Amino acid sequence: MGTAIVVTSGKGGVGKTTSTANVGTALALLGKSVCLIDADIGLRNLDVVMGLENRIIYDIVDVAMGECRLEQALIKDKRFESLSVLPASQTKDKTALQPDRVRQIVTELKQSFDYVIIDCPAGIEHGFRVAVAGADQAIVVTTPETASVRDADRVIGLLETENLRSPKLVINRIRSKMVKSGDMLDIDEIVQVLAIDLLGAVPDDETVIKQNIKGEPTVMRPDSKAAIAYRNIARRILGDSVPLMVLDEQPGLWARVKRLILGKA
Amino acid sequence: MLSVNANTSGKPEGRPPVSVKGVNDGLLFLLDEECEHEVLTAYLRELLFENPSQLLSGPDVKVSVDYGNRNLTAQENLELLQLFLQKDNFCMREWSSNTVARRALFANRNRPERQNIHKGTIRAGQQVYYDGDVVVIGDVNPGGEIIATGDIYVFGRLRGIAHAGARGDTSAIIAAAEFAPLQLRIAGTVTRVPKVDGRVMNTFMEFAYLRDDGMAVDKMHYLFAIRGEKKAKRKRG
Ligand SMILES: Nc1ncnc2c1ncn2[C@@H]1O[C@H](COP(=O)(O)OP(=O)(O)OP(=O)(O)O)[C@@H](O)[C@H]1O
Ligand SMILES: [Mg+2]
Numbered sequence: 001m002g003t004a005i006v007v008t009s010g011k012g013g014v015g016k017t018t019s020t021a022n023v024g025t026a027l028a029l030l031g032k033s034v035c036l037i038d039a040d041i042g043l044r045n046l047d048v049v050m051g052l053e054n055r056i057i058y059d060i061v062d063v064a065m066g067e068c069r070l071e072q073a074l075i076k077d078k079r080f081e082s083l084s085v086l087p088a089s090q091t092k093d094k095t096a097l098q099p100d101r102v103r104q105i106v107t108e109l110k111q112s113f114d115y116v117i118i119d120c121p122a123g124i125e126h127g128f129r130v131a132v133a134g135a136d137q138a139i140v141v142t143t144p145e146t147a148s149v150r151d152a153d154r155v156i157g158l159l160e161t162e163n164l165r166s167p168k169l170v171i172n173r174i175r176s177k178m179v180k181s182g183d184m185l186d187i188d189e190i191v192q193v194l195a196i197d198l199l200g201a202v203p204d205d206e207t208v209i210k211q212n213i214k215g216e217p218t219v220m221r222p223d224s225k226a227a228i229a230y231r232n233i234a235r236r237i238l239g240d241s242v243p244l245m246v247l248d249e250q251p252g253l254w255a256r257v258k259r260l261i262l263g264k265a
Numbered sequence: 266m267l268s269v270n271a272n273t274s275g276k277p278e279g280r281p282p283v284s285v286k287g288v289n290d291g292l293l294f295l296l297d298e299e300c301e302h303e304v305l306t307a308y309l310r311e312l313l314f315e316n317p318s319q320l321l322s323g324p325d326v327k328v329s330v331d332y333g334n335r336n337l338t339a340q341e342n343l344e345l346l347q348l349f350l351q352k353d354n355f356c357m358r359e360w361s362s363n364t365v366a367r368r369a370l371f372a373n374r375n376r377p378e379r380q381n382i383h384k385g386t387i388r389a390g391q392q393v394y395y396d397g398d399v400v401v402i403g404d405v406n407p408g409g410e411i412i413a414t415g416d417i418y419v420f421g422r423l424r425g426i427a428h429a430g431a432r433g434d435t436s437a438i439i440a441a442a443e444f445a446p447l448q449l450r451i452a453g454t455v456t457r458v459p460k461v462d463g464r465v466m467n468t469f470m471e472f473a474y475l476r477d478d479g480m481a482v483d484k485m486h487y488l489f490a491i492r493g494e495k496k497a498k499r500k501r502g
Contacts, residue, residue, distance in 0.1 A: 146407075150389050153406050157388035193406055193424070195386055 010151030051215025106134025291327030
């Protein structure tokens with residue numbers, strides 16, 4: 001029986017889809033069987049980031065409506081045997097999915113995959129409740145900005161009411177220069193406010209944008225810092241204790257955070 | 266708490282034979298239980314018809330009269346009632362030895378506030394309400410809101426909104442181990458905390474309370490000194 005993890009944020013555009021694709025691919029690279037679910041109905045883009053757009057025949061709404069079998073809608077990634085994607089529908093209405101039906105689909109997928117990772121839409125309405133329905137764990141993504149942290153906080157509260165306690169935090173798009181100049185919240189500050197465990201910090205990295213356009217997850221370019229960060233996150237999900245990497249040339253800045261992570265591990 | 270001192274002539278020594286209290290939406294007259302009937306009527310006559318106070322001759326006001334354990338004959342009862350009925354802005358609501366208004370007044374004051382403990386962080390979008398005092402073991406995050414009818418003590422960081430004395434208790438306080446609230450409310454008074462460099466000022470072990478001229482924030486070790494003063498004032502009022 002596998003584990004289902006929902007990737008959520010509240011605020012839009014902070015990197016849920018990027019994180020889903022990269023954490024999922026990194027877990028596959030580490031030998032796990034993984035299924036990614038795009039629960040962002042109407043705005044699907046996980047398939048684009050994964051470079052599978054032109055192979056979609058059926059989607060999750062078709063499965064939910066009983067128009068096809070679950071296996072028919074799964075797209076196997078050509079690069080990795082063990083990685084599949086269940087795409088969202090681009091045409092159908094958001095309300096086409098109901099939490100109970102999604103829970104059934106996720107439970108079914110957990111029979112054949114080690115990890116089921118669900119890409120949640122932005123917001124806290126119907127789409128959010130649908131995406132979290134079948135999840136066992138949650139990853140909350142935020143950027144180092146006040147509004148994004150506020151929304152993450154809101155979502156953590158809502159996850160509690162959905163019985164998803166102690167979610168894990170990913171801080172995305174960190175620019176160490178801006179943190180140093182005080183124009184961005186630093187990691188300590190964010191972890192302190194949100195009071196949940198930090199799973200990883202991903203630097204702002206051009207490679208991510210280029211790779212997303214190319215349809216190839218960033219983790220496949222291990223020379224980039226974001227790739228290393230996502231690989232580390234995957235290892236931490238598997239239970240390894242991996243120190244936070246040094247995003248900055250000055251180690252002093254991160255020393256406290258490292259202690260935080262190592263202390264918890 | 267609003268009150269009118271009608272003891273203008275200085276006639277009766279010590280406690281005036283009538284005390285007037287502002288209650289929820291009207292006035293409560295508490296009649297002395299022991300003084301002579303004549304002293305009481307004389308005092309009332311002066312209070313009601315010679316007192317220039319806006320309260321007693323302004324717009325319509327709901328009035329409760331409580332004579333407690335006073336032994337009234339039918340005649341005395343009628344005489345007193347007639348005095349009140351002569352006021353055309355008085356809308357009589359209660360006339361009894363044990364008015365709801367008095368019970369409510371004393372319930373508000375002498376009942377020790379209920380003590381609550383809230384465990385866990387109050388996050389953005391969450392609003393938590395307590396009857397009585399509350400101790401929060403955790404943080405109140407920006408966008409989160411803690412409301413209590415009594416005092417609020419935060420054993421953590423207060424960065425959201427806190428509203429103490431939510432039913433009008435102006436002696437309520439707000440205290441926190443780390444004090445950086447976005448907004449504070451005590452009873453009906455609201456303050457916003459000024460930002461420095463776009464961030465709320467952060468201080469430690471402080472508390473907020475109401476003074477006559479608005480809200481004040483002080484170091485926690487002054488709490489008992491200031492609290493004592495306010496409690497005494499509350500009793501007097
Ligand atoms: N670490 C990063 N460095 C640079 N760019 C990034 C990074 N993470 C995400 N981006 C870019 O930010 C944009 C938004 O990312 P993404 O689509 O993953 O966010 P999302 O949370 O899924 O958005 P939505 O709420 O719309 O679903 C994309 O253009 C992506 O390439
Ligand atoms: Mg997305």
